[in-house]
Amino acid sequence: MLTQLTISNFAIVKQLELDWRNGMTTITGETGAGKSIAIDALGLCLGDRAVTNVVRPNTKKADLSATFDIKKNKPANTWLSQHDLEGDDECILRRVISSEGRSKAYINGSPVPLTQLKELGRLLINIHGQHDHQLIVKASEQRRLLDNYAKHQNLIDDVSYYAKKWAELTNELERLQTSQAQREAEQQLLQYQVKELDEFSICEGEFETLENDYKKFSNSQSILEDTLTTLELACDNEQFNILDSLRQCVDRLIQYSDIDGDLANVSTIYQDALIQLEDASNDLRHFHERLELDPQQFQVIEERYSNAINLARKHQVSPESLHIKHQELLQALANISGDDSRQEQIFVELDKTKIDYLEAAKRLSDSRSKAAGEISQLITSSIQELNMPHGQFKAHVSTKEGEQLSSHGLDDITFLVSINPGQALEAMHKVASGGELSRISLAMQVILADKVTSPALIFDEVDVGISGPTASMVGDKLKQLAKTTQVICVTHLPQVACKGHQQYFVAKLTDGEHTETTVTELSEQARVKEIARLLAGDKISEHSLANASELLAS
Structure with missing residues (x-):
């Protein structure tokens, strides 16, 4: 239930803090005083769209927060737990709106997207506006109301699932059928590309090896000459070489190793260098002896290396990725070759999906028909109690199968009413006046609220167009509803206002320059x-x- 609403710098409210209790609370006030301002503020806390003019003039931001007691609200607690937004036994929704129109939302102090405010808000409170009765003449709203009463969301989900699957299969089939010529041309191109790469048949990692071999062979003559020259300088030249010179250096220094420790260290370094140079010279000699110049082998490597680069350029990939490109083209060719068999498979899947859809739609239709019978009796009784003694109501469900599979099922839902004796049942918008629509809408809201349990309900001038004895009956209905849920009602009718367990009065004060709305709990x-x-x-x-x-x- 709603326990507190705090409003700061919102519209013509400077600062307001309202505490709410169980039972029925009525809100009254003079025309134009802003009786619905608290409801509007609460709506923003629940995720309604914000505009810049909601911020009080000459202030930077509006700050709104609503506190709910959720000890007994399992759905809300589960939602909060799933989103890591748990509080204690209460939940605080907060909305901050800047004068530029920017908005921030919070749940239990944590910033959240506006969509999460809306999701959670639906589990905390339901708001019924003064224009709701205008919606109930729409077919989509009539279907929604009946489905809400029936509480068969699982059946709706089944129908929606098969309808979506059928639409996806239909779109896939249409794509395959309309692109037949294009696919044939694409198939020919793929076959040519795959044949070319099949013939070249490059392996994974082969280009890297080719590149190394190509560089090695293309520089082999220079390598041969430079290694030979290096060996001459290092050890083979009989006139002078580095190795002989280094040996002489070692021989000269080693005799002083026992005399001077510093020379001993230098001598050791020269000996190490001599050993390393001998090892390097031996390795270089072995390399030089194994180096072969095979022109035919080099030609083969050069030709394959060049072909790999040209093919890679042709397919707009790096040479290293040519093997991957080959595999991709093979897969694409396999996919396009399988399109014909896929078409045959889609026809089979479409038939099965339609059968599944019709079975799911039949279950939904049966549930709607059962709920329609129940709600027709309940609303008929309710509107007769609301000073429409001869009123009759019927939720009519007609089922028809078309070519298109709707996510809502096969049913057309029409709310029919008869107001006067002997009058045939007709579509609601044809026979009901504004006041009568208000009473029918209220009867539905009371019945649905009782059926679809909500922790709190707000009625924002839903009694518009009602007066006299009917108003008293409306008040009784709302008070009856308040036995099981919290009810907050904005009203202009004394017969409704007096039914509240507590009452707030809204007044507008002005000093000629500034205007402010106040809300006071009445003794x-x-x-x-x-x-x-x-x-x-x-x-x-x-x-x-x-x-x-x-x-x-x-």
Whole structure:
């Protein structure tokens, strides 16, 4: 349930903190005072779209927060746990809106996307607006209301799943059929490309080896000459070589190793250098002796290396990736060659999917028909209690199978009403006035609220177009609903306002330069005066006060 609503710099509200309790709370006030302002603020906390003019003039931002008691709300607790946003036994939704229109949302102090506010908000409270009755004449809204009453979301999900699958298969089949000529041309190109790469048949990692061999062979003459020259300088020249010179250096220094420690270290370094040079010379000699110049082998390597580069350039890939490109083209050719068999498979899948869809749609239709019978009786009884003694209501479900598989099933839902004796049932928008639509809408909302349990319900002037004895009946309906859930009702009717367990009064104050809305909880005595004002207008008489007391006492 909603326990607190805090509003700062919102519209014409400077600062407001409202505490809410169980049962039924009514909100009244003068015309234009902003009775719905708290509901609008709450709607933003629940994720409604924000505009710049919601921020109070000459302030930087509006700050709104709503606190809910969720001890007994398992769905909300589960949602919070799944999103790592748990609190204690309460949940705080907060919305901050800048004067430039930027908006930030928070759940239990953590920043969240606006979509998460909406998701969680639906588990905490339901708001019924004063124009909801205009929606119920729409076919989509009538289907939604019936489905909500039936509580068969699993059946709707099944139908939607098969409809989506059927649409995907249909689109795939259409793509395959319309691109037949294009696929044939593509297939020919792929066959040529694959044949060319098949003939070249490069292996994974082969180009790297080719490149190394090519570099080695192309520089082999220079390598041969330079290694020979190096060997001459290092050890083979009889006139002078580095190895002989280094041996002489070692021989001269080693005799002093026992005399001077510094020379001993230098002598050791020269000896190490001599050993390394001898090893290097031996390795270089072995390399030089093994180096072969085979022109035919080099020609083979050069030709394959060059072909690999040209093929890679042709296919717009690096030579190292040519093997991968070959495999991709093979797969593409296999895929395009399998399209014909895929078409045959799609026809089989389409037939099966349609059978599955029709079975799921039949289960949904049966559930809707059963729910339609129940809701028709309940709403008929309810609108008769709301001063429409001859009113009849019927939720009509007609099932028809078309070529297209709708995600909503095969049913057309139509709400039919009859207001007067002997009048045939007709579509709601044809026979019901605005006030009658309001009463039918309220009856639905009460029935659905009772069926689809919600921790809190807000009715924002849903009693528009209603007066007299009917208003009293509407108040009784709302108070009856408040036995099982929290009800907050914005109203202009004294017969409804008096049914509340507590009542708030909204007033607009101005000093000529600034305007501010205030909301005050009324004492019992103040409630009498406010009910009297609603009954008689600004001129409150003893008679209207007595009537107000009588209404409250009843």
